[in-house]
Amino acid sequence: MANEYIDVETLKFLLNEVHDLEEILNLPEYNDHDSDSIDLLINSVKDFSDKEMYPYFKEMDENPAHFKNGEIVVHPQVSKYMKASGEMGLLAGAFPYKDGGMQLPSTVMNALGYIQEAANNHLPGYIGLTIGAAELITHFGNENLNQTYVPKMLNGTWGGTMCLTEPQAGSSLSDIVTSATPDGDRYKIHGQKIFISGGDYQGAENIVHLLLARIDGAPAGTKGISLFVVPKNRPDGHGQLAPNDVETVTDFEKMGQKGYCTTHLFFGGNGDCHGYLVGELHQGLKYMFLMMNGARIAVGRGAAAICAAAYQASLKYAHERAQGRKLASTGKKDVHQEQTLIVNHPDVRRMLLLQKVVSEGALSLVLLTSKYQDLSKSLQNAEEREKYALLLEILTPIVKTYPSEMGRVAVDNGVQILGGYGFCSDYILQQYLRDIRIFSIYEGTTGIQSQDLLGRKITMENGKALQLLSNEIKTTIKAAMVMDNLQAYAHTLGDKLQLTQDILKSLLGYAQKGDYERFLADATPFMDYFSNILIAWLWLDMAREAQQALLTGSKRHNTTFYESKIHAMQFYFTYELPKTTGLAEIIMNDKALTIGSKQKVFGNEY
Amino acid sequence: MKILVCISNVPDTTSKINFTEGDTKFDTNGVQFVINPNDEFGLTRAMWFKEKQGATVHVATVGGAQTEPTIRKALAIGADEAIRINAEPTDGFFVARQLAEVAKNGGYDLIIAGRESIDYNGGMVPGIIATLLDMNFVNTCVSLEIEGTDAKAVREIDGGNETIATSLPLVIGGQKGLVEESDLRIPNMRGIMMARKKALHVVEATDAPTMTADVKFEKPAAKGPVKLVDAGNIDELISLLHNEAKAI
Ligand SMILES: Cc1cc2nc3c(=O)[nH]c(=O)nc-3n(C[C@H](O)[C@H](O)[C@H](O)COP(=O)(O)OP(=O)(O)OC[C@H]3O[C@@H](n4cnc5c(N)ncnc54)[C@H](O)[C@@H]3O)c2cc1C
Numbered sequence: 001m002a003n004e005y006i007d008v009e010t011l012k013f014l015l016n017e018v019h020d021l022e023e024i025l026n027l028p029e030y031n032d033h034d035s036d037s038i039d040l041l042i043n044s045v046k047d048f049s050d051k052e053m054y055p056y057f058k059e060m061d062e063n064p065a066h067f068k069n070g071e072i073v074v075h076p077q078v079s080k081y082m083k084a085s086g087e088m089g090l091l092a093g094a095f096p097y098k099d100g101g102m103q104l105p106s107t108v109m110n111a112l113g114y115i116q117e118a119a120n121n122h123l124p125g126y127i128g129l130t131i132g133a134a135e136l137i138t139h140f141g142n143e144n145l146n147q148t149y150v151p152k153m154l155n156g157t158w159g160g161t162m163c164l165t166e167p168q169a170g171s172s173l174s175d176i177v178t179s180a181t182p183d184g185d186r187y188k189i190h191g192q193k194i195f196i197s198g199g200d201y202q203g204a205e206n207i208v209h210l211l212l213a214r215i216d217g218a219p220a221g222t223k224g225i226s227l228f229v230v231p232k233n234r235p236d237g238h239g240q241l242a243p244n245d246v247e248t249v250t251d252f253e254k255m256g257q258k259g260y261c262t263t264h265l266f267f268g269g270n271g272d273c274h275g276y277l278v279g280e281l282h283q284g285l286k287y288m289f290l291m292m293n294g295a296r297i298a299v300g301r302g303a304a305a306i307c308a309a310a311y312q313a314s315l316k317y318a319h320e321r322a323q324g325r326k327l328a329s330t331g332k333k334d335v336h337q338e339q340t341l342i343v344n345h346p347d348v349r350r351m352l353l354l355q356k357v358v359s360e361g362a363l364s365l366v367l368l369t370s371k372y373q374d375l376s377k378s379l380q381n382a383e384e385r386e387k388y389a390l391l392l393e394i395l396t397p398i399v400k401t402y403p404s405e406m407g408r409v410a411v412d413n414g415v416q417i418l419g420g421y422g423f424c425s426d427y428i429l430q431q432y433l434r435d436i437r438i439f440s441i442y443e444g445t446t447g448i449q450s451q452d453l454l455g456r457k458i459t460m461e462n463g464k465a466l467q468l469l470s471n472e473i474k475t476t477i478k479a480a481m482v483m484d485n486l487q488a489y490a491h492t493l494g495d496k497l498q499l500t501q502d503i504l505k506s507l508l509g510y511a512q513k514g515d516y517e518r519f520l521a522d523a524t525p526f527m528d529y530f531s532n533i534l535i536a537w538l539w540l541d542m543a544r545e546a547q548q549a550l551l552t553g554s555k556r557h558n559t560t561f562y563e564s565k566i567h568a569m570q571f572y573f574t575y576e577l578p579k580t581t582g583l584a585e586i587i588m589n590d591k592a593l594t595i596g597s598k599q600k601v602f603g604n605e606y
Numbered sequence: 607m608k609i610l611v612c613i614s615n616v617p618d619t620t621s622k623i624n625f626t627e628g629d630t631k632f633d634t635n636g637v638q639f640v641i642n643p644n645d646e647f648g649l650t651r652a653m654w655f656k657e658k659q660g661a662t663v664h665v666a667t668v669g670g671a672q673t674e675p676t677i678r679k680a681l682a683i684g685a686d687e688a689i690r691i692n693a694e695p696t697d698g699f700f701v702a703r704q705l706a707e708v709a710k711n712g713g714y715d716l717i718i719a720g721r722e723s724i725d726y727n728g729g730m731v732p733g734i735i736a737t738l739l740d741m742n743f744v745n746t747c748v749s750l751e752i753e754g755t756d757a758k759a760v761r762e763i764d765g766g767n768e769t770i771a772t773s774l775p776l777v778i779g780g781q782k783g784l785v786e787e788s789d790l791r792i793p794n795m796r797g798i799m800m801a802r803k804k805a806l807h808v809v810e811a812t813d814a815p816t817m818t819a820d821v822k823f824e825k826p827a828a829k830g831p832v833k834l835v836d837a838g839n840i841d842e843l844i845s846l847l848h849n850e851a852k853a854i
Contacts, residue, residue, distance in 0.1 A: 009636060036675050037798050040682060043638075047792045089795025102795050320832040341831050557636040558624075 004316075005054060005309040006118040008046055010360055012039070013557060013565075015111055018545045019367045024105045029378045038108055045088070045112045049119035052077070052084050057120040060259025061431050065201070067251040072200045072261050078126060079203035085127045086156025090116075094131070099138050099146075100154055105378075106294065107370040110301050114363065117305035121435055122259030126159060126198045128298055132291055133160025133210040137229065140279035140287050145229055149208050159204050162295075163193040163211035163230070163265065164288065170195075171448050173285060174222045178213040178267065180275055189213055189230055189275040190268035192249070195442070199263030200232065200248040206241060207232040211267070211275065212284045219282070227284035228275035230267060245273040256434030293392055295443055296400040297369050303439035304362035307407035310432040311355035314414035317427070318343035318352060323419075342417070350575070351413040357572040358410035361535040362403035364542060369399040387468055394457045394465035395534075397449040402531040404439035405446055411436050450523035453530065458504065459511075466504075470497060476541045483547050485566070489540055489573050496533045496577070499584055503529070506588045521594050522587050529583040536577045543569035607661040607752065607774070610714040611649045612705050612731065613680055614642035614695075614723035615673040625823045632725075632823070641676055644720025648780035650789055651750060652718055653684050659752070662686055664712065668695045668704045674806065681801035682793030688804070693811035698726075702734030703814035710739060714775070715755075721746050721779040732779035742776045748783025 015021050016035060025033050056077045065074045085091055094109045095101025116124045134153040137145050152158040169175040178191025191213060193199075200207060209230040218224030233241035249264040267273045279287055322339040342348045372395060376388035415422035415429045422429045440446045458466050473493070480490035507526070510519040546565040549556070593601075617623065617637045624633040641649065655661035665680040666689040667673050677688040689712075691704045709717050717739075722729035736743030742757075744750075748767065749760035755774045760767050762783065793801070835843045847854045 008638075032799060032802070034802065036678060037802055040675060040679055040793065040798050040801075041795060043679075044682075044793050044798065051792070087794055088792070093795055102799060104795070322831040322833070339831075555635050558633070559635075561636055 005312055006046070006115055006305070007308065007312065008042065008115070009557060009561065011111060011114065011363065012042065013545075013561070014360070014364050014367050014542070015042075015107070017549070017556065018364065018542055019107070019371050021105075021107060024107055024371060024374050024378075027374075027378045028380075029103060030105050030374075033104065033108075041108070042111060042115070045090070045115050048084070048088055049116050052081055053116055053120035053123055056259075057122070058428065058431065060120065060122040061256075061435075064253070064258035065251055065261035066253075067248070070248065071202050072248060072251045072263060074201040074203075074261055075122075075259050076203070078123065078201055078259070081123050082126055082130075082156040082159065082204075084156070086154065091127050091131055091134075091156055092154040095134075095138065095154065100151060105370075105374040106297075107367060107374055110297060110366055110370040113298060114301050114305045114308075114366065117302045118309040120259075121302055121306055122257055124302070125257075125260045127156070128295075129162055129198050130156075130158070130160035130208075132162060132295055133208055135291055135294075136210050136227065136278060136287060139290070140227070140283075141229065145276060145278065148235055149229065149231070152206070153208060158206040158208055159198055159201070160208045160210065161196050161198050162288075163196050163199075163209045165193060165195045166191065167194055171445060173212070173225070174220075176212055176214060176225055178211065180213040180215045180226060180228060180277075182215070183274075187213075187215070187228060187275040187277060188268060188271065189228060189273040190271075192264065192266045194264050195252065196263045196265055197260060197442075199261065199265050200246075201261055204232075209246070209265070209267075210278070212288065213275065215281060222285045224282055225284040226281055227278040227287050229278055230273065230275045234274055245270050254438070256431070256437050292443075293373060293396045296396050296449075297366060297373065299439055299443045300362065300369075300399040300401070300403040301366045303403035303407040303436055304359060304366050306432050306436045306439075307355070307359040307362060307403060307410050310411040310414040310429060310436075311352070311359045313428050313432070314355065314417040315343075315352060317418050317421075318348055321419075348417055351417050353568065353571045354413050354575070355410045357535075357539065357568050357576060358406045360542070360568065361538055361572065362407055364538040365395070365399050365402060365534065368538065369395045390461065390465040391468055391472070393460065394453075394469055397444075397453040397457060398527070398531045398534060400443060401440065401446050401449045401453075401527055402535065404436070405528070406531075406535075408433070408436050408440065446527065447524055450527035451520050454507070454523040454526050455516075455520050459508075473497060473537045476537055476544065480540050480544045483544065486540065486543055486547060486569075489543070489569065492573060492577065493533070493536055493540055496536065496580060499580070500530070500533065503584055503587055517595055518592060521592070525583055525586050529580050529587060532576060532580050532583070536572060539569040539572045607655060607659060607716060608712070608714045609652045609655060609661050609663045609716045609718060610705075610709050610712060611645065611652050611663060611665045611680070611685065612717065612719035612735070613645045613649070613665050613667045613677060614701075614720065614725070614731075615639050615667055615669050615676040616642045616723050616725040619724065623825065625825075629823050630820050639673070639676055641679060642720050642723045642725075644722060644724070644779075644781045645718075646790055647782050647784045648718035648720060648778070649680055649683065649685065650791060651780065651784040652716075653791065654785070655716075655752065656684065656686075661716075664689060664714070666691065666705055666708050668693055668701045668811070670694065677806065678801050679793060681804045681806070682797040683791050684797065686804065688806045690806065690808050691811050692808050696816040697818045698728040698730040699734060699818075700814050700816050702731045702738065704811055705731065706735045706738040707812045708809065709735065716752070716757075716774060717741070717777040718780055719777065721781040729779075732777050736777035739775075739777070742772045742774075743778070744770055744772065744776070745779035747778040747780045750778060750780075750784060 060075045092101040093104045130153050134150050153160050180187040211228045211230045212225050214224050215226050232246045234244040247266040247269050249266050252262040321342045323342050325333040325337050326340050372388045372392040376385050376392050379385045411432045418429050421427045477490045477494050480486040543566045546562040550562050618640045621637045626633045652663045656663050663685045664687045665685045667677050668691045695701045719732035744759040746762045747759050748762050751758045757772050757776050759770045
């Protein structure tokens, strides 16, 4: 199953050469691993995904999760995958030894997650949320919660969820109303949560919900929210489970990711739902946000993976489908000639190259952000840790958004490559397009991420994160400047950094005047603009690494492989990066057309 | 029971194969290497003997340092120790001679090799090892059971199977059937971590002649584009299968 859904060679190139995984493995925390064992792990997870995941991808779409007789029926592979993942170590991998884990860096775990998501994006969420829920318990929960829940979660016996969203509180979590009433050493939970991924499914022995609720009398807004463990079935301390008054109301019918259930849950309908406080009172949202960087990288990773799988599928089709003829030097087509493969038409090549630059650029961003996460956590020097923590903060909204937004555009181009078949369910491309749609919505919409980028991250600590990021970019520019064939591109990227300064000066002017609505009104075009430039940087870095390998005669990949990376970088700088000029014009416009409600901009009815 | 599983380091079947130096050498750049599938069936059967009958399992390969990931995988699957004979595997006789030397020194009861490796398909290694060591030999082995020193082996023959009673010490040339594909094991994280701590001995090669040299490799002709035929147009399909694909 070579490149049916993923190009492992590119993954390894990015991991080992461009992002120098060795640097992380040399840190004391991770030095029980080496690059050979990680290589073996990657191959193992690819084999695992070939066997346990990819064969069920289409089936899970055709047989969606659904609500029946009070429970949610999912594809039988869900339970098998949970268990098999536990045995593989995919659930425990990132946890420290003391929690029964294998202390693998996040960069490696994300590489493994990427392979699985490319194989079948309907499955990894089940373990991803279980990992996230277990992480919250190990970080903030007491010993009792740790012992009761974590081992069963990490071996794949019990699932986990994140219960934040309520009907009136989606983007705005400060409006959460689910209540927690003190009841001895525990709380009674009452309220409903919607859109809860993996919230209930047939065959799960237990599901451990990590739930945000407001303790009676708590302050309004985000400051009054606490975090609770609320199991579907509560352990009685003697090895038995008793129902905990968590009712599954229904499963949402969705346009994509249909095998990954999305549930509506009602807690405490009979007044008997026990919740156990995690950490301190009123710190719930803060705890959730501490875990948010990882969750957002995971969303970007999923979108990057779908985009890569769609690229492989359309690339294969383009090499098999013969249609039309190439133009002869007369400008005409010779109808007596055999039809050519569509990969030979420049317009098809353009679409394929777009898929390639977006998917590989997105993957590079995911791995770099993960690396910053590892360095911010595990470096010895506190000042250095702080540096990478800031870099992680600024990249987090972007790593969530770029793969989701541009990934969708790239997959859409993949559908186009298949012509009419792209629209038909005989071919897989339409499924990728439906599946990727959710990534720019959950875990904070693009609008919310863009406001986070412009409103918080760009300005945090007087622009220090942005300054650090610019320094990283300048280091790449400097290294590329000495390579003849990269010099011009390095110059262009330098000019874009200057343009960014101009844009920010114009936008920050509004903030200084106290006009925050205007400052953030075009946060999303700014996200488009800024992420486009970051991906240009990452492509220049890939081209630099490839060029270096060609110069030194590296044997890790063949010449064609390295040359293809340089070609793709040129494509990115020629077809994608110039879009930032138009975006800059949009962002710096002074018309404020989206602000204000005085005019009837949507006609007479509204 | 002490078992030696001989492992050949071969390109993944999905790798793109190219030749260099006037088509006399295989270009290994960017190629993913794996345990030879016939050897993997044998290794998996050896793991069964380890788990059910308390056997000790060693693996050996002939190759440079670049083959170590492949034998590490065998360790991650559960083999106890690995031996790498530090030499280029130039031809079948040379390889068999090296493995026989290791086997002789290790005092193994059972030597499991693959019926053939999927790269050069020589198919001679297990037979030569058995000859050099003067041991019983069963080739194309699809089933193996052992009780004490008695062995019952099934070998695939044209159109059927043949069951053979023999005894240890024994060499087999194994293949699919020893275990099924669904029995093959994917190393898990813990196994991979433990493999780093297991012994991997590197030994130098013994003198042995290389009896053959590659003169030229040729690849099959490249595949043409796919032709889509209307579901109703059987005549065109038959004509294409007959005249172009020459499949009927
Ligand atoms: C398949 C799926 C799985 C999910 N899984 C989970 C889960 O496991 N756990 C969980 O807790 N939640 C989950 N969610 C919920 C998800 O996180 C929310 O749907 C998302 O945060 C958006 O909230 P909302 O749907 O209420 O939309 P709204 O918040 O109503 O947003 C509607 C639109 O308005 C925009 N908007 C809202 N507020 C602002 C603002 N202040 N400024 C600018 N624009 C704004 C948004 O960007 C969006 O375009 C899931 C959702 C889906 C569809």
